[in-house]
Amino acid sequence: MTGGRRLDGPVRRFLEFAVQACQQNVRRVHILDRADNGALLLELFTRDGHGTLVTADVYEGLRKATIEDVGGILELIKPLEDEGVLVRRSRELLEMEIDHFVIIERDGTIIGCAALYPCTQQGYAELACVAIHPEYRNSGRGDTLLQYLENRAIRSDIRKLVVLTTRTAHWFRERGFQPSDRSDLPNGRKLLYNYQRNSKVFIKLLDTADDNNSGDAR
Numbered sequence: 399m400t401g402g403r404r405l406d407g408p409v410r411r412f413l414e415f416a417v418q419a420c421q422q423n424v425r426r427v428h429i430l431d432r433a434d435n436g437a438l439l440l441e442l443f444t445r446d447g448h449g450t451l452v453t454a455d456v457y458e459g460l461r462k463a464t465i466e467d468v469g470g471i472l473e474l475i476k477p478l479e480d481e482g483v484l485v486r487r488s489r490e491l492l493e494m495e496i497d498h499f500v501i502i503e504r505d506g507t508i509i510g511c512a513a514l515y516p517c518t519q520q521g522y523a524e525l526a527c528v529a530i531h532p533e534y535r536n537s538g539r540g541d542t543l544l545q546y547l548e549n550r551a552i553r554s555d556i557r558k559l560v561v562l563t564t565r566t567a568h569w570f571r572e573r574g575f576q577p578s579d580r581s582d583l584p585n586g587r588k589l590l591y592n593y594q595r596n597s598k599v600f601i602k603l604l605d606t607a608d609d610n611n612s613g614d615a616r
């Protein structure tokens with residue numbers, strides 16, 4: 399059934415066969431329209447393939463990063479580092495900080511990442527290295543990463559999210575971050591501010607369940 403309509407005919411049969419195959423440990427079934435010129439080549443040689451894929455595996459999902467993801471993250475962020483959009487990170491640094499990262503993986507390729515550096519004693523966390531692969535932008539994935547990390551911060555009793563950005567101010571403003579001043583940065587973070595990058599500072603106060611009840615949101 400799609401959108402309340404019944405699927406009949408060959409499409410229904412193909413899907414039923416595909417589901418049965420997956421239930422018997424076939425990893426993937428690809429359904430292609432034989433009338434579609436070049437469909438097989440597109441399926442075989444493009445990352446997103448063609449036609450319909452039926453699989454019991456997770457095809458795309460968000461998860462915490464592990465040390466095995468370092469190479470994929472570096473590949474994703476390298477062009478953005480070269481453009482100066484993101485701060486350069488060495489492989490060693492990324493390996494040390496990997497626990498702070500979450501990623502979106504699509505069919506084995508990392509297409510999104512973001513990091514949260516909590517400073518629980520001072521009640522804030524810094525959001526950094528938010529990146530979505532150019533081919534997968536504008537589909538809500540950036541929002542998904544942000545939402546996930548905001549929830550993670552709230553669960554750690556963090557009420558303030560800080561982000562420093564040179565080029566993406568609007569995106570953060572549209573998501574509730576308020577323009578702030580360097581002097582608003584928590585003390586420890588102020589000392590690490592990179593004057594050469596001259597990033598703009600944005601701060602978002604996070605709502606907790608209690609805030610929602612009292613309607614006290616900034």
Ligand SMILES: CC(C)(COP(=O)(O)OP(=O)(O)OC[C@H]1O[C@@H](n2cnc3c(N)ncnc32)[C@H](O)[C@@H]1OP(=O)(O)O)[C@@H](O)C(=O)NCCC(=O)NCCS
Pocket residue numbers: 478483484526527528529530531534535536537538539540541542561562563564565566567568569
């Ligand atoms: C910023 C970024 C993570 C957003 O990811 P995304 O998955 O495309 O975001 P979403 O799909 O959730 O949101 C897309 C919306 O944001 C807007 N948007 C994207 N980049 C933007 C930017 N730099 N400034 C303002 N708006 C932006 C899109 O136009 C779109 O608007 P619409 O929903 O009205 O069409 C992605 O564009 C990216 O990786 N940019 C390069 C890295 C970067 O700048 N990171 C931040 C460093 S601190």
